[in-house]
Amino acid sequence: EAQVTQNPRYLITVTGKKLTVTCSQNMNHEYMSWYRQDPGLGLRQIYYSMNVEVTDKGDVPEGYKVSRKEKRNFPLILESPSPNQTSLYFCASSSGPRGVYEQYFGPGTRLTVT
Amino acid sequence: DAKTTQPTSMDCAEGRAANLPCNHSTISGNEYVYWYRQIHSQGPQYIIHGLKNNETNEMASLIITEDRKSSTLILPHATLRDTAVYYCNRAPLTEPREQGGSEKLVFGKGMKLTVNP
Numbered sequence: 001e002a003q004v005t006q007n008p009r010y011l012i013t014v015t016g017k018k019l020t021v022t023c024s025q026n027m028n029h030e031y032m033s034w035y036r037q038d039p040g041l042g043l044r045q046i047y048y049s050m051n052v053e054v055t056d057k058g059d060v061p062e063g064y065k066v067s068r069k070e071k072r073n074f075p076l077i078l079e080s081p082s083p084n085q086t087s088l089y090f091c092a093s094s095s096g097p098r099g100v101y102e103q104y105f106g107p108g109t110r111l112t113v114t
Numbered sequence: 115d116a117k118t119t120q121p122t123s124m125d126c127a128e129g130r131a132a133n134l135p136c137n138h139s140t141i142s143g144n145e146y147v148y149w150y151r152q153i154h155s156q157g158p159q160y161i162i163h164g165l166k167n168n169e170t171n172e173m174a175s176l177i178i179t180e181d182r183k184s185s186t187l188i189l190p191h192a193t194l195r196d197t198a199v200y201y202c203n204r205a206p207l208t209e210p211r212e213q214g215g216s217e218k219l220v221f222g223k224g225m226k227l228t229v230n231p
Contacts, residue, residue, distance in 0.1 A: 004157070035219075043158070043221040090157050092219075101148040101205075103219055105157030 002027045004106035006091050012112045013081055021076045021109050023091030031094045032074040033058070033103070034066065036087040043090070049074055081113045118147075118202050120225040126196075128231050132189040136202035139183040144206045147178060147185050150221065151198040158201070158221070161187065192229045199224040 004025045013019055025032065033048040035058075045058030049068040063085055065077040074093075078085060091106040119137040126132040138147060148163035162169055162176045164185070169176045175188040189196055201224040 033219075042223070043219065045219075088155060092157075101146060101163040101219075102160045103158075105159065107157050108155060110155075 002104065004091055004093055004104050006089075006106035006109050008109060009107060010110050012114065014114055015082055016080050019078050019081060019111075021078075021089060021091075021111070023074045023076065023106060024072050025074075025091075025093040025104065026072065027093060027095070027104065028071065029093035029095050029104075030071070031103075032068070033092045034064070034074070034076045035090045035092065036060065037090065037108075038087050046076070046089075081111075083113045085111065086113050087111060117204055117220075118222055120200070120202050120222070122223075123226040123228070125228050125230055126189075126192045128194055128229050129191055132192040132196065132227060132229070134187040134189070134200050134202070134225060134227060135184065136187070137184045138202070138204050141182050141204050142206065145204045146206070147176070147182075147202065147204050149174070149176065149187050150201045150203075150219070151196075151227075152201070152224070153195075153198040158219075161200075192227075194229050194231065197227060197229045199226050201225075 007022045030051045034046040035043045037043045044060050046060055046064050047058050047066040049055045052068055052071050055066050055068050068074055089109045092103040094103040146163050146165050149161040150158045152158045161173050162171055164176045164178055178185040201221045
């Protein structure tokens with residue numbers, strides 16, 4: 001089954017404790033992205049990757065890092081989480097560039113930073 | 115300045131067709147209309163997209179007016195599981211990264227569709 005998986009699904013952590021949210025897709029997609037969703041602000045792109053070893057900043061990259069060492073994986077790293085990073089996070093992939101409108105989203109990771 | 119306009123919410127009876135309108139009166143000639151839905155904090159789900167011709171897939175049909183200023187997403191036989199927030203948006207065909215493209219989806223506020231038994 002074609003899918004995007006994220007782990008963990010739920011995470012409560014404390015300020016400053018480094019964490020990684022994993023994302024993996026089994027569709028051999030070149031393009032992967034991370035979004036965060038907050039009430040009233042909608043979905044905002046954090047980082048994206050056009051292919052292995054190619055990443056770039058989205059609209060809200062501050063406080064986040066990513067890496068793309070393999071095509072299927074695109075982890076999101078919070079080196080020193082802060083309470084304003086409490087949010088619902090989604091990873092997505094697409095066959096792009098012309099597949100951009102048909103992005104497949106993961107189930108989401110709900111992160112709480114206290 | 116909203117790029118698309120949708121009703122805030124809509125109700126539909128189970129088994130009936132759900133017709134979800136979207137206004138995009140300022141759409142440019144190279145912009146696609148695309149639809150996603152999000153069921154209660156799950157990951158958004160792609161539904162369909164189109165440029166000027168009507169489109170149909172296993173999930174829905176997209177009817178775009180001839181002047182392309184509005185469109186309607188049709189769920190032919192709505193079920194309770196179709197209850198979700200539906201997002202209609204427009205964007206040009208994304209350009210490659212070297213031309214400034216970012217493969218970014220932009221989601222507006224969407225419309226809450228409630229399918230009632």
